[in-house]
Amino acid sequence: MHWIKLFLPKISCRRQHRPLWQFCIQRAFSSHFPNQVTDEGIDQPSSQVEAAARRETLILRLPKGTRDFSPEQMAIREKIFSTIISCFKRHGAVTIDTPVFELKEFLSDNWGEDSKLIYDLKDHGGELLSLRYDLTVPFARYLAMNKITNLKRYHIAKVYRRDQIITTKGRYREFYQCDFDIAGKYDPMIPDAECLKIMHEILSALKIGxxxxxxxxxxxxxxxxxxxxxxxxxxxxxxxxxxxxxxxxxxxxxxxxxxxxxxxxxxxxxxxxxxxxxxxxxxxxxxxxxxxxxxxxxxxxxxxxxxxxxxxxxxxxxxxxxxxxxxxxxxxxxxxxxxxxxxxxHQDEHLNVGSIAGGGRYDGLVTSFIPNWKKVPCVGVSIGVERIFTVLERNTELMENISATETEVLVAAAQRDFLAERMKLITKLWNAGIKAEMFYKKNPKILKQLHYCEERGIPLVAIVGEEELNNGVVKLRDVPTREETNIPKEKIIEEIKRRLEK
Amino acid sequence: MHWIKLFLPKISCRRQHRPLWQFCIQRAFSSHFPNQVTDEGIDQPSSQVEAAARRETLILRLPKGTRDFSPEQMAIREKIFSTIISCFKRHGAVTIDTPVFELKEFLSDNWGEDSKLIYDLKDHGGELLSLRYDLTVPFARYLAMNKITNLKRYHIAKVYRRDQIITTKGRYREFYQCDFDIAGKYDPMIPDAECLKIMHEILSALKIGxxxxxxxxxxxxxxxxxxxxxxxxxxxxxxxxxxxxxxxxxxxxxxxxxxxxxxxxxxxxxxxxxxxxxxxxxxxxxxxxxxxxxxxxxxxxxxxxxxxxxxxxxxxxxxxxxxxxxxxxxxxxxxxxxxxxxxxxHQDEHLNVGSIAGGGRYDGLVTSFIPNWKKVPCVGVSIGVERIFTVLERNTELMENISATETEVLVAAAQRDFLAERMKLITKLWNAGIKAEMFYKKNPKILKQLHYCEERGIPLVAIVGEEELNNGVVKLRDVPTREETNIPKEKIIEEIKRRLEK
The missing domain is CATH 3.30.930.10 (Bira Bifunctional Protein; Domain 2)
Structure with missing residues (x-):
């Protein structure tokens, strides 16, 4: 069992759901534990050895107000993004990208008192740069700089604010914004109404309540x-x-x-x-x-x-x-x-994340970048993905059913010395576009391979062995029912695709 | 024509393919041009007016070594990313995300002499932070901090280096990295071979030569x-x-x-x-x-x-x-x-972008973060998306055929006062998941609407008017053939979906 646990990202990853302070404490006391390193092999470059020595007294941690996302968290995040993007595209929007930092002078004028929350970069003797604190100001700068008068664009990217951190409400210092804006002079309220329609479509599709x-x-x-x-x-x-x-x-x-x-x-x-x-x-x-x-x-x-x-x-x-x-x-x-x-x-008082989307009309912003040019009125909506993510993460049913990998087939062997056959078969599968994995062991045990599929929800196992090789077949196992069928080698791709379609 | 041009992001966006210096020159001389602002309406907040006044003497530009991406460029970029991600997923990888900046002490030890290229953040009186310069060091930090011994992950994100800028070779100071890594103790060369297989699959699929x-x-x-x-x-x-x-x-x-x-x-x-x-x-x-x-x-x-x-x-x-x-x-x-x-x-000497993917085995990096813990050997591959992008952008045929929007239907009217009917119809289309646009004008001219579809490659137009309304039909126009058919109102969704499937 120990081996399987080591092998399973799913199980290993769960560990990081433990609160950070547990790791910090463990790190702080780790010098009391026996040294577990028992390594043969490759020498470390000397700079790494020095770095390691220096770090022995350090506690590994992240900058305040930031976080890592585990594979499971990323799977939810990608679901949210793909729902949002498909709505933006349904409304004919295109996307752009702008740098994460801009010249300070173009950012700080637009945020009034909150300018103190902007992250500045160190002056390396050249330009004065700041991290963007939203996507709206860079959008207006982009329109002004490129003299674009009409654009319907979305932009999903990270922004930065040295603000108060309330992790329970999804408030971090590094966070995603998810904006849709319509720039251009049109008849009153038509684009404004579309922004509200988009907000309505997205919040309905996300099923957050x-x-x-x-x-x-x-x-x-x-x-x-x-x-x-x-x-x-x-x-x-x-x-x-x-x-x-x-x-x-x-x-x-x-x-x-x-x-x-x-x-x-x-x-x-x-x-x-x-x-x-x-x-x-x-x-x-x-x-x-x-x-x-x-x-x-x-x-x-x-x-x-x-x-x-x-x-x-x-x-x-x-x-x-x-x-x-x-x-x-x-x-x-x-x-x-x-x-x-x-x-x-209907939110609990202490779980109240505040607004989950917002926006409005800002007709003067582009002009502020390029005063002697024509006016470019804008209206937009910003989806509060971090808060939505915080709400969805509390949904234990959703969290338990989320799967970070999409693997469809495990290529396995029942006997020793079948690595070459596994490699040949998995090559066929990959080349046919099938999502497949195999164990990185020369002689993995068949039970461990089957167990891995059940743990991870991989629906099919393609098994090669002496008998199969002699008969020109591959044994295809259906993981949920445990039914096994011998499939002629030349029909295996077709059969796997047929089963995955079901 | 003027109106259509204003309306068309495609046309407006093309302007930004002009080199940046042209814009700068234009901006520098813009005070010589007559003031084009002829605006009725909304007052600007006074802070914006002040900002505008200050900016009248400024030239809008980006930080050195960074760039914006236009909708067309983003469309190519997304194609590249989706090809790469589908390969990573085919091999069973999951994804994680880490903050764009880390504590300086955890980054700077690992880059030897090149540490001078790291962007530091200004010391705001708290932590000393730096922008990540690759995704490998944060990956190792993530494994060490969360005590993860086995993980097959990919990560696509921006990294930062204050390096020499060679835009013709796709070398910028802000650029995407696109990494796939396998962490864990396995039999020799099996994961290493898979990294090379992935490199081969991706470069073949991207068709860059x-x-x-x-x-x-x-x-x-x-x-x-x-x-x-x-x-x-x-x-x-x-x-x-x-x-x-x-x-x-x-x-x-x-x-x-x-x-x-x-x-x-x-x-x-x-x-x-x-x-x-x-x-x-x-x-x-x-x-x-x-x-x-x-x-x-x-x-x-x-x-x-x-x-x-x-x-x-x-x-x-x-x-x-x-x-x-x-x-x-x-x-x-x-x-x-x-x-x-x-x-x-077979690259031209002056267009040579150098290596377009690279990687290798790094068995000591995780240990350098957490010396008293077990060893976590790693091997990985990094796809040079910026250079690949630079190569593909030179492919004029590809650039001309790329379309930034995916709109399938324009909802149009042939007569005045049909905004309400257009809105009702487009609501039906959106709710059925069809990608649809309409003009943000109360009374747009039919020729302009049709012209817009031809320019943008939108395949279908759904037209409402007096006659159609009285007969309970919508006129469906096929843009390439210009053929028009009346479709009963209740069958329009079905018919549009049928035509789009073809």
Missing amino acids: DFLIRINDRRILDGIFTVCGLSETKVKTVCSTLDKLGKITWKEVKNEMVNEKGVCPEVADHIGEYVQLCGGVPLIEKLVQDPKLSQNKQAMEGLEDMKLLFEYLTLFDILDKISLDLSLARGLDYYSGVIYEAVLL | DFLIRINDRRILDGIFTVCGLSETKVKTVCSTLDKLGKITWKEVKNEMVNEKGVCPEVADHIGEYVQLCGGVPLIEKLVQDPKLSQNKQAMEGLEDMKLLFEYLTLFDILDKISLDLSLARGLDYYSGVIYEAVLL
């Missing part, structure tokens, strides 16, 4: 602030308090606005009358009739567009998950119109 | 140096000169060894007698009989293994592309046994 998409518009929000008499300098800070509504009560939000942000209580109450409203088309109709709001040009533009957007969302048949929510503010500076985010419903 | 895989063994090379009387301190520097053999003549190599590296001429001549040898099994037989080499234990171990390897490569049926080449040294410190690399044959 019931969700709600909250929508608002920066212009409506600005209009509300104006008619309520909030001073312009306080807009940003009030937005960040407002964003907590839902997680904390209106009373608490108001307290923070008044006591921490210095908003006068009457203004706060007035704002509260608006931002506690949620709904659909009837709410829009009501707001359009609102005596104060209807006097504000910006708010009215936002409301007119919102009406149109709801029409389009009805045609796209996704209104069931949509709610106009006047408290939605979203953090980023660059939004200029419609904004939205999706949240999971 | 005829190639040759050169093989050697560090132990044979060390044996040669020893029996020729080269002092141990000179081994590394002589290796780097030796690696040039093939690009420059033996006479030039010898000159460099003697005049620059201080090797005595007789030693150099003696080394030359060995390292100019190439061949197969007969060469191995000859070396085993060599009076001097046969006295060297290391060399004999290497030769015995080489004999076994050639047996296995014969069984895997890939001997046609293999050559034992005693001049092959490979740069990296950590190799301890078999080494190999693939080169393209």
Whole structure:
């Protein structure tokens, strides 16, 4: 059994599901354990020996806020990505790639106060570089630099923020973003509606549970602030308090606005009358009739567009998950119109990962890179894959059934000295596109080979041996039923393909 | 036409095939062009206005040695990756992911002199971090940290080196590596042979031209140096000169060894007698009989293994592309046994990209991370995707036929005021998994819509209009033949799928 365990990545890999601190402790005490190295053979280069000596006192660990992904975790991650990408492609999007670092000057202007979270590279005496903190700013830079006025693109890549780490909520310092954006001047709300349709399609396909998409518009929000008499300098800070509504009560939000942000209580109450409203088309109709709001040009533009957007969302048949929510503010500076985010419903309080997708319209960002050029309005959606991954990883049933390998056939031998025959047979299988493995032993035991297939869920075993060789056949074993059939050598590929199709 | 051009990513994207300096020049002079911004509407946040003002004097560019990938380039890249990944999976490999940066202390010990090429992150007052320069060291760190003794994994990700930039040869500072490695203690040369089989399968499948895989063994090379009387301190520097053999003549190599590296001429001549040898099994037989080499234990171990390897490569049926080449040294410190690399044959001198795949055995690397633990021998292969990409990008026929989008149907209207009907129909198509687009205009012209499909190679157009609506049909147009058929509304999905299957 010991041998099989060593051989099985599945079993070995499980070990890494143990929390990291266990490894650290084990490492820290490892000098107390007897030296297990019993190695014949190859000398190590001397630099490695030195490095090893230096490391004997070190504890192996990762940078804060980063993580490795095991094969099983990667299998889930790839499933999520492939669902998302197939939706993006279904909507005609292409993909681009940009460098992981950019010139600092092109990144730091766009992130306001959060610029302190940017990872800078060491100044090696040349350029000042920073790791990208999102994919939207590089997208705008790409459009501006290449003078592209129209593009529907997706981009899935890692971004970096020196932010607070909350691993239970899927918040790391290195994480994937997964963006879809439409750049170009079009008729109002048509691309915006498609972004919401995409969000709806992806969250439905991922089967992570019931969700709600909250929508608002920066212009409506600005209009509300104006008619309520909030001073312009306080807009940003009030937005960040407002964003907590839902997680904390209106009373608490108001307290923070008044006591921490210095908003006068009457203004706060007035704002509260608006931002506690949620709904659909009837709410829009009501707001359009609102005596104060209807006097504000910006708010009215936002409301007119919102009406149109709801029409389009009805045609796209996704209104069931949509709610106009006047408290939605979203953090980023660059939004200029419609904004939205999706949240999971029925989540445990302590497991609440927050929004799992978000986005909006940002019509000024490209211009900020190339002021003397035409305007390139943009709208986009970002899928929160890390949070979705965190939610799915808690699904024990899913985790237990996930298989990291896709091997279809194990080429095995029942007797000694059949390595050459195994190699010849597996070559045929590989060349025919069949996913096949064999043991890297000259004389593996047949029971261990069969056990390996059952452990790993490999459905077929192709067995060669003395008798099979003499009769010009290969023994094909069905792992679940343990049924064995002799197949003529020249028909083995055909037969394996037939069985795999079933 | 102007409108269509604006709408077409394909056309807009082509612009970025112009060299970067053209954009830079254009940007530098852009203040001389009339201001093209004629924008109604949304105000920009003030931070963006400030950023824009500051940027008016800046030239948009990328960090040295990095590049963006356009949708067309990404389409080729994805084709390459998918060919490679399907081969890795065919051989039963799983994938892992590791962070793009690691603690500096775990990276810099393993790269010898080249450590100066590592990108460090700025010290933000916490950990000292560096960007990974390969995927092998993080793989070994992953195995050591998680105490994994057996794993067959692939990893495709970006790595970073502050190296000399030669864009014509595909050498950048940010580039993809594409690695397959087998960790674990097995019978000699079986996993090594599989790595070579994989290299052979991938290079054949990519159809980049005829190639040759050169093989050697560090132990044979060390044996040669020893029996020729080269002092141990000179081994590394002589290796780097030796690696040039093939690009420059033996006479030039010898000159460099003697005049620059201080090797005595007789030693150099003696080394030359060995390292100019190439061949197969007969060469191995000859070396085993060599009076001097046969006295060297290391060399004999290497030769015995080489004999076994050639047996296995014969069984895997890939001997046609293999050559034992005693001049092959490979740069990296950590190799301890078999080494190999693939080169393209029949390349123009000035287009020569060098090796397009390489790898070898490194049995000491994992131990260097965790000295008091058992040994984890490893062997692997790295596919040079950037160089392969550079070669394929020169294939104009391939570049012209590549399509970045996969759209199957354009949902169009022949008359005004049919946006709602288009939206309803496209929703049906998307929900049925059909890749569909529509124009983001309320009233697009039918000719422009048809033209768009012809330009982009979209095979079908689904047209709605007054007449179709009244008759409960959709007009389905075949773009290549321009044939149009009315299809009952309830059968449209079925009919589209039937046509796409053909």
